[in-house]
Amino acid sequence: MSAEIATYVAKKNQKPVFICTHCEYSTVKWMGQCPGCGKWNTLEERILSSTPSRKIRSSIKPASITEKEKSDSITRLSSKMKEFDKLLGGGIVPGSVILLAGDPGVGKSTFLLALAKSGYRCLYVSGEESLSQVQDRAKRVGAMLPTVLFLHETSLETILAVIEKEKPDLVFIDSIQTVYSGEARGFAGSVSQIRDAAGMFLELAKRMNIPFVLTGHITKEGQIAGPRLLEHAVDVVLYFEHEKKGPYRFIRAIKNRFGATGEIAVFQMTSSGLQEIPPNKTLVNITESGGIGSILFPQMEGSRVLLHEIQALVTPTGFANGRRVGENIDLSRIHLIAAILEKYMSMRLSECDIFIRVRGGTPLKDPAADLALLLAMASSFLEKPIPAAVAAFGEVSLSGDIRPASETKERLKALLAYKIQKVFVGSKAEASPYPDQAIRVLQTLNEIPAALGS
Incomplete structure (x- = not known):
């Protein structure tokens, strides 16, 4: 087959598709308004191959469900917060990905610094705040520790390279909506960017057995910003709620592959950070x-x-x-x-x-x-x-x-x-x-x- 014919066949097998960057609605023709979400000018052209190639690994064999794994028990990481460990089912599972979602200003970043006080070697990646801003909060909550590493970065490729080099015990991404990949379409925070970033973090967490904590924004409708796929992909989904005009904060487990759902941990926001409220203490007089x-x-x-x-x-x-x-x-x-x-x-x-x-x-x-x-x-x-x-x-x-x-x-x-x-x-x-x-x-x-x- 000549090179001209091969090129012609390759182009013929490629079909243009217009996909919405907000809701991922797809159509074969361009439209100004997306029929799926009603947003304007969000349809982008993508080339999809009608004959995708898939690698088949013949050496893979299924295992019996009765077989014992190499390690019968999982050694969890303690956050040094009893209520939060109980919420997760006994601590943080290595290789797990936790999504912490909440309204702006509820205290998600402060809670990450509280987790950093656990004594493990942590990498705090922030795309929203500079080093001086995080240092100021760390001084207030008592998290100025040599075990806490900070990286102000939004590039997905750079973040992955630093994690593989440093090999920390815990990774905090604040927030998933600020991470941007040059290989994905759309702007930072779009559906395609969040999907690709979450997929790469999930793959790295399982491969290196490092737990990740991702913070996420909440929309006006009370849903996590980004694709619904994000909640399905991660291991744990936590909602960070707060009392209106009150000091109390509530972390509720909506999804938990390693424990019970519906559990709640109660904290009080003070000048020195978040303080746990034990079950024997009431919030009313x-x-x-x-x-x-x-x-x-x-x-x-x-x-x-x-x-x-x-x-x-x-x-x-x-x-x-x-x-x-x-x-x-x-x-x-x-x-x-x-x-x-x-x-x-x-x-x-x-x-x-x-x-x-x-x-x-x-x-x-x-x-x-x-x-x-x-x-x-x-x-x-x-x-x-x-x-x-x-x-x-x-x-x-x-x-x-x-x-x-x-x-x-x-x-x-x-x-x-x-x-x-x-x-x-x-x-x-x-x-x-x-x-x-x-x-x-x-x-x-x-x-x-x-x-x-x-």
């Missing part, structure tokens, strides 16, 4: 609870119990329809409990404004909060105060029945450690740590007025 419309609720966050205070204010409305205002709670839940109280207890809440405030750091999402929310609203409507240090939990059905909540024993055990004096529950757990006189079991809504008066 128990002595300030109680009164008209105020009650405590133990919310399950993974295996941890976080104590919340629910405050309710029910007052006659000055409008045709009552307003519903909630803080750290879904408004639909307020509507639901108000409808149950109006139907089965003849409380004309449709003619009232209802204001609900939840204190305790995290939003009120536990189904067992129905009973506590109902008692707080009924207390405010009937103007019957609730004593201090009183908690409640249980689910309320649409038929007006009060049903038991999940993990009752764990909640009662935590409330006993918090020295809660009285608890309203949907059912009593077996082998309850509480004395009988401290637990009041409620089964129907008709018992609510008498319970508030007790």
Whole structure:
């Protein structure tokens, strides 16, 4: 075959495709607006070969799942933070890739420096801050250590070369959206750039058995910026949340290949960095609870119990329809409990404004909060105060029945450690740590007025 014919065949097998740099929508013709995401001028032409070549390694053989590996146990790295190690399932697994996502200013970079204090040889790669900026924060949090190496770089190829040369114990990339590869299309932070950078970091982590911690930005919709593939590729996905206008920070495990999901670690942002909050410490002042419309609720966050205070204010409305205002709670839940109280207890809440405030750091999402929310609203409507240090939990059905909540024993055990004096529950757990006189079991809504008066 002549060279001209070979060139002609090669060009014929190549097909142009236009791919969106934002959502990776593909089409055979160029368009000004991407049909997938609605962005303008994001379609770029790429040449795809219709006959891709794939290398076949005949020496590879599958192994039996019953075979033992060279190492039966994995030696994890301790972060010297008990709550974070527990969140990961016992520590950082060598060769794992952890994605830490959060809003700007929540404290992701500060948390990386807290990890650097673990004593391991760490390489901190930042594409957002200079050495002097990181040094200033490191002095404040006590991370000025000779074991911490810093690299201000955004080039993917340079970062990979430095990692292979230095061979650190831990690698921090702050952030994945700032890394740029000259071999990939698009700008830094685009879908193609993030996908290629994450793929290279993942391959290097597995090959060199070095754990990586990547920080990621959060969009306005609350999603991690970049392709969804990023969350699927990494081993662990952590969301760094914060309390509005509060010092508390929460790291929640959304995905964890080496431990349980849904677990949470609580920290407090101080002038000297992040401080761990142990499980036996509450985020609300128990002595300030109680009164008209105020009650405590133990919310399950993974295996941890976080104590919340629910405050309710029910007052006659000055409008045709009552307003519903909630803080750290879904408004639909307020509507639901108000409808149950109006139907089965003849409380004309449709003619009232209802204001609900939840204190305790995290939003009120536990189904067992129905009973506590109902008692707080009924207390405010009937103007019957609730004593201090009183908690409640249980689910309320649409038929007006009060049903038991999940993990009752764990909640009662935590409330006993918090020295809660009285608890309203949907059912009593077996082998309850509480004395009988401290637990009041409620089964129907008709018992609510008498319970508030007790």
